[in-house]
Amino acid sequence: MPTARRASVLRLDPPPGPPSAASSPASPRAMLRPVDALDHHFALEVPRVFAEAERAALVAGVRAAQAEWTADFGGEQFSLGRAFYTHLEQGRSRVYFADAAASDARVERHLPGLQRRMRELVAALTGGLAQPRRGFCGPGVHIFPAGEKVAREGGVVHFDTEGLSDYHLARRLRAITVVVMLELPDADGGLKLWDVLYDGRDDPRDEALSARSLVAGYSPGGALVIDSYRLHQIQPFPGDRDRISATVHAAEIDSGRWETWF
Ligand SMILES: O=C(O)CCC(=O)C(=O)O
Numbered sequence: 001m002p003t004a005r006r007a008s009v010l011r012l013d014p015p016p017g018p019p020s021a022a023s024s025p026a027s028p029r030a031m032l033r034p035v036d037a038l039d040h041h042f043a044l045e046v047p048r049v050f051a052e053a054e055r056a057a058l059v060a061g062v063r064a065a066q067a068e069w070t071a072d073f074g075g076e077q078f079s080l081g082r083a084f085y086t087h088l089e090q091g092r093s094r095v096y097f098a099d100a101a102a103s104d105a106r107v108e109r110h111l112p113g114l115q116r117r118m119r120e121l122v123a124a125l126t127g128g129l130a131q132p133r134r135g136f137c138g139p140g141v142h143i144f145p146a147g148e149k150v151a152r153e154g155g156v157v158h159f160d161t162e163g164l165s166d167y168h169l170a171r172r173l174r175a176i177t178v179v180v181m182l183e184l185p186d187a188d189g190g191l192k193l194w195d196v197l198y199d200g201r202d203d204p205r206d207e208a209l210s211a212r213s214l215v216a217g218y219s220p221g222g223a224l225v226i227d228s229y230r231l232h233q234i235q236p237f238p239g240d241r242d243r244i245s246a247t248v249h250a251a252e253i254d255s256g257r258w259e260t261w262f
């Protein structure tokens, strides 16, 4: 389903701050939400979510936690904290839910404050409340190793609809994915975005791939925000450096109330 949106990435600079007292009640929150720019752009870019020293410390924390990474798809990719979609696709959803509290504890132990910062970013982008989704794992980290399958071939072309309830999906209620790049590969590794939104089928139609598209680039410590219903794919990347990113999914459950998970 093509959309009338511009094939562009909107850069939010300065980055959105916490919802301020000025945003209510005189001015309707709905008019101030950066997230609504996703109706007109393929993605939002938020520079400098983490300052360089914070970014470097987070990467060091991810590396130090290597013994506690979760391997997915036979070691094609890893995570710190569990991701819902990888467990669903591998028939391991029970492990995901059974380990949710421990997953959050692992992320917090190695990357103190990361989950909070990711939720604060969702709050700033939405002007709303960003709460943990009960029973799910909170924000976590993806590690795509240099030279592995995603590096060589790119990721799977997909929508981020797997974690959304049927209720949410049927109404196309707002849902976003926020990815903060902690460690950029030597080159490339951006996110390809198509002018294609979820049309009720998990797998894109063949013709979707010929729709117009763009590759959004990441900056170290910066984020891309996409509509979870938009078709996207991690691009291949060369070199010896792993691609390490922090991810949170968020769904607007009630007006101004968002649930977050990984
Ligand atoms: O790392 C990225 O750029 C996007 C990752 C992604 O598509 C996902 O986590 O669903």
Ligand SMILES: [Fe+2]
Binding pocket: 158, 159, 160, 177, 232
């Ligand atoms: Fe995705």
